[in-house]
Amino acid sequence: MKNYISDYEKFDKENAYYGNDLGVTVDGEITRFKVWAPLCTAAYLNLYTGGDGDNRVETVCMRKIESGVWYVELFHDVYGMYYTYTLEYEYNETHEVVDLYAKACGVNGNRGYIANLAALNPEGWEDSARVVCKSPVDAIIYECHVRDFSISGTSGVHWSKMGRFEGFVEPNSRYEGVATGIDHLKELGITHVQLMPVADYATVDEKKNGSGQYNWGYDPKNYMCLEGSYSSNPEDGDVRIREFKTLVMELHKAGIGVILDVVFNHTYYTTESNFHMTVPYYYHRIDEHGMFTNGSGCGNETASEHLMMRKYMIDALKFWVTEYKIDGFRFDLMGLHDIETMNIIRDELDKIDPSILMYGEGWTGGESPYPTDKLSFKWNSYSFGRIGLFNDNIRDAIKGSTFNLHDTGFVSGNRHANSAIKRGITANARYKSLQGTADDLCWAFTPAQAINYCEAHDNHTLWDKLSISVSDRSEEDRRRMDKLAAAIVILSQGVPFIQLGQDFLRTKPKVFKAHETANETNIYDGNSWNAPDETNMIRWDEKKKNLDVFSYYKALIALRKSSPLFRMRTSEELDEHLFFHDNGDDVITYELYSKDECYLIALNPQNEKKTVNLPNGVFYCRLNDEGKPVYKNVYGNVTVPRISCAVFKRIKE
Numbered sequence: 001m002k003n004y005i006s007d008y009e010k011f012d013k014e015n016a017y018y019g020n021d022l023g024v025t026v027d028g029e030i031t032r033f034k035v036w037a038p039l040c041t042a043a044y045l046n047l048y049t050g051g052d053g054d055n056r057v058e059t060v061c062m063r064k065i066e067s068g069v070w071y072v073e074l075f076h077d078v079y080g081m082y083y084t085y086t087l088e089y090e091y092n093e094t095h096e097v098v099d100l101y102a103k104a105c106g107v108n109g110n111r112g113y114i115a116n117l118a119a120l121n122p123e124g125w126e127d128s129a130r131v132v133c134k135s136p137v138d139a140i141i142y143e144c145h146v147r148d149f150s151i152s153g154t155s156g157v158h159w160s161k162m163g164r165f166e167g168f169v170e171p172n173s174r175y176e177g178v179a180t181g182i183d184h185l186k187e188l189g190i191t192h193v194q195l196m197p198v199a200d201y202a203t204v205d206e207k208k209n210g211s212g213q214y215n216w217g218y219d220p221k222n223y224m225c226l227e228g229s230y231s232s233n234p235e236d237g238d239v240r241i242r243e244f245k246t247l248v249m250e251l252h253k254a255g256i257g258v259i260l261d262v263v264f265n266h267t268y269y270t271t272e273s274n275f276h277m278t279v280p281y282y283y284h285r286i287d288e289h290g291m292f293t294n295g296s297g298c299g300n301e302t303a304s305e306h307l308m309m310r311k312y313m314i315d316a317l318k319f320w321v322t323e324y325k326i327d328g329f330r331f332d333l334m335g336l337h338d339i340e341t342m343n344i345i346r347d348e349l350d351k352i353d354p355s356i357l358m359y360g361e362g363w364t365g366g367e368s369p370y371p372t373d374k375l376s377f378k379w380n381s382y383s384f385g386r387i388g389l390f391n392d393n394i395r396d397a398i399k400g401s402t403f404n405l406h407d408t409g410f411v412s413g414n415r416h417a418n419s420a421i422k423r424g425i426t427a428n429a430r431y432k433s434l435q436g437t438a439d440d441l442c443w444a445f446t447p448a449q450a451i452n453y454c455e456a457h458d459n460h461t462l463w464d465k466l467s468i469s470v471s472d473r474s475e476e477d478r479r480r481m482d483k484l485a486a487a488i489v490i491l492s493q494g495v496p497f498i499q500l501g502q503d504f505l506r507t508k509p510k511v512f513k514a515h516e517t518a519n520e521t522n523i524y525d526g527n528s529w530n531a532p533d534e535t536n537m538i539r540w541d542e543k544k545k546n547l548d549v550f551s552y553y554k555a556l557i558a559l560r561k562s563s564p565l566f567r568m569r570t571s572e573e574l575d576e577h578l579f580f581h582d583n584g585d586d587v588i589t590y591e592l593y594s595k596d597e598c599y600l601i602a603l604n605p606q607n608e609k610k611t612v613n614l615p616n617g618v619f620y621c622r623l624n625d626e627g628k629p630v631y632k633n634v635y636g637n638v639t640v641p642r643i644s645c646a647v648f649k650r651i652k653e
């Protein structure tokens with residue numbers, strides 16, 4: 001395929017289309033199709049009765065109307081039909097493509113589908129609303145993979161729904177009396193679920209549903225369509241839509257918001273992608289030799305600075321928000337998107353609902369040719385202050401570097417991590433009293449910009465990292481380290497983020513292929529994107545086995561929700577209400593103080609109990625190392641058990 005575009009700015013000026021009617025519009029008896037394809041010489045609409053197979057019923061010639069838009073209208077009902085476009089280029093080259101604006105698709109996303117979306121609303125949908133979230137710091141985010149959540153026999157979910165949208169919200173599921181599934185989410189108290197990609201992805205064959213295929217879903221194919229393998233019938237374009245809307249509605253009923261993980265930064269296919277086949281060399285970044293650049297590490301990267309790619313992202317996100325009532329977005333490799341685009345997206349979502357969350361990874365997976373000062377890297381954070389960023393500084397300070405398995409962090413006895421932990425406690429935002437302490441880690445524009453975590457789908461789970469890096473310590477010690485890590489993530493300023501199962505010591509045992517051999521450090525899988533269920537699935541019996549850990553996480557979440565002092569909005573509030581006490585290097589102690597309340601929080605990573613001084617007044621232990629309150633008056637010097645967090649609350653001055 002030839003690159004017809006020599007100057008992208010000029011191309012945008014001459015060809016960009018600003019209308020809001022790309023894709024299919026059904027207007028009474030008339031159905032209109034519009035596709036932006038300025039470089040093709042002819043375009044045709046193909047209608048089919050199925051999502052695949054030899055069942056074409058009609059091919060209709062489209063005409064070019066404006067700004068490279070091709071158009072055709074049909075005067076008969078086409079709901080329930082599948083469709084593609086055939087685009088012709090010079091030299092007799094033709095491509096049959098799926099409409100980039102297809103809102104639904106057939107099996108394996110090979111044809112668009114004309115769905116009557118409103119007719120697929122489950123009963124009660126009108127009453128389903130986004131959750132109230134006045135500030136991102138009020139959110140407690142829980143990252144879940146749809147299949148992991150209920151594919152295990154221990155999930156208690158009916159076998160016909162396991163690993164699917166339906167299984168995600170099956171009520172009253174239990175494992176030997178312990179709540180699993182959606183009931184687990186309610187019990188834990190998180191406010192938002194972040195679903196790993198649920199938009200259509202490429203590598204799971206939906207025609208072999210039930211054959212145990214696995215993928216995280218970072219191999220995007222159709223951006224406005226749902227993944228078929230999570231539905232009970234991928235062959236019927238309606239089913240996945242109805243089942244996903246039910247998932248959103250049931251989570252909303254439980255007071256839980258739904259965040260989508262969106263992967264606009266690259267496409268799974270490059271020359272075969274719908275983007276490239278619709279407008280060659282337009283939607284991806286191209287280097288001076290005309291080659292696709294690889295800032296994603298996945299073979300290509302998209303070009304958000306090109307007006308129609310930017311518009312595409314905005315249109316897709318607005319579609320998810322308005323059609324599915326989505327509560328927020330997590331942007332994969334957000335460092336590849338230009339800052340201007342991200343700020344425009346923020347403005348556009350604000351017009352719909354300013355509480356819609358936006359955050360992402362402030363890094364890339366490879367080298368991008370786009371100027372680094374214009375990309376949404378973490379170090380440019382002040383230029384997009386209302387969009388959150390994963391806080392890899394607190395992550396690595398807590399448990400040691402993610403990229404060095406044997407490295408230790410604050411909870412596992414590394415004293416060098418203290419100053420980075422203090423920065424994390426203040427959400428890595430500007431804070432006057434820590435000047436001279438790890439100043440380079442002060443990057444967040446406001447506390448709401450820091451997404452604090454120590455475990456996500458990438459890399460080893462916290463429990464596996466501890467098992468490797470401090471293998472010489474007892475299991476009891478490592479359990480204490482895990483709980484201390486949770487206390488830092490959940491009680492620090494900023495936005496806490498937890499991975500599914502982290503709250504009961506999730507582990508990802510590696511499944512070895514024939515040519516691989518196990519050793520001490522590779523028995524856990526740190527990159528399980530296409531590993532089998534045995535590695536990825538949630539074993540709910542582990543919740544029962546580790547109920548003490550679960551109860552501790554639950555108690556931390558309840559404590560965070562109980563007081564605004566754990567959820568400050570601005571640096572000015574931090575300056576006014578948060579004070580570090582000087583207890584030497586052994587223990588980090590800080591005070592949260594307002595006219596109504598006073599807390600002392602002590603983080604003791606040492607393998608021996610430590611004494612700390614309470615501020616003036618009478619206190620009680622609000623949260624001990626079991627996550628429980630101890631209703632006994634204390635004042636002056638108090639003891640903090642080894643490897644633990646203690647929270648004291650003032651009763652009277």
Ligand code: CA
Binds near residue numbers: 108200221227228229
């Ligand atoms: Ca798919």
